[in-house]
Amino acid sequence: MRAAYITETGPAETIQVGSLPDPVPRGKEVLVRVKAAAVNPIDTYVRGGLVAMELPRPFVVGCDLAGVVEAVGPEANRFQVGARVWGSNQGLLGRQGTFAELAVVDIGFWADSLLNT
Numbered sequence: 001m002r003a004a005y006i007t008e009t010g011p012a013e014t015i016q017v018g019s020l021p022d023p024v025p026r027g028k029e030v031l032v033r034v035k036a037a038a039v040n041p042i043d044t045y046v047r048g049g050l051v052a053m054e055l056p057r058p059f060v061v062g063c064d065l066a067g068v069v070e071a072v073g074p075e076a077n078r079f080q081v082g083a084r085v086w087g088s089n090q091g092l093l094g095r096q097g098t099f100a101e102l103a104v105v106d107i108g109f110w111a112d113s114l115l116n117t
Contacts, residue, residue, distance in 0.1 A: 034067045043097070069081055
């Protein structure tokens with residue numbers, strides 16, 4: 001998948017665009033084909049290193065998304081393939097962000113943030 005990501009925190013120039021492996025949903029996760037993503041102020045703080053937290057490397061930036069469920073993990077029974085969803089606060093606390101073609105969202109943790117539309 002194509003994604004906007006960083007390998008280290010810093011200014012906007014640290015953002016790279018390229019190919020990363022497609023994420024695979026497990027457990028209570030759903031795979032969302034991202035149709036829209038928004039720049040949230042927290043995105044710039046995390047990318048810039050102003051909010052200290054562990055980040056996977058490479059780290060896909062972005063917190064907010066709207067899209068369509070493409071696949072569901074074996075315990076993600078709240079959503080079905082084809083459901084239109086939106087969510088927030090994804091690219092925080094070790095979770096990959098939303099500035100990619102695909103995003104894995106843990107519905108167990110974000111049951112109230114990933115909503116059917």
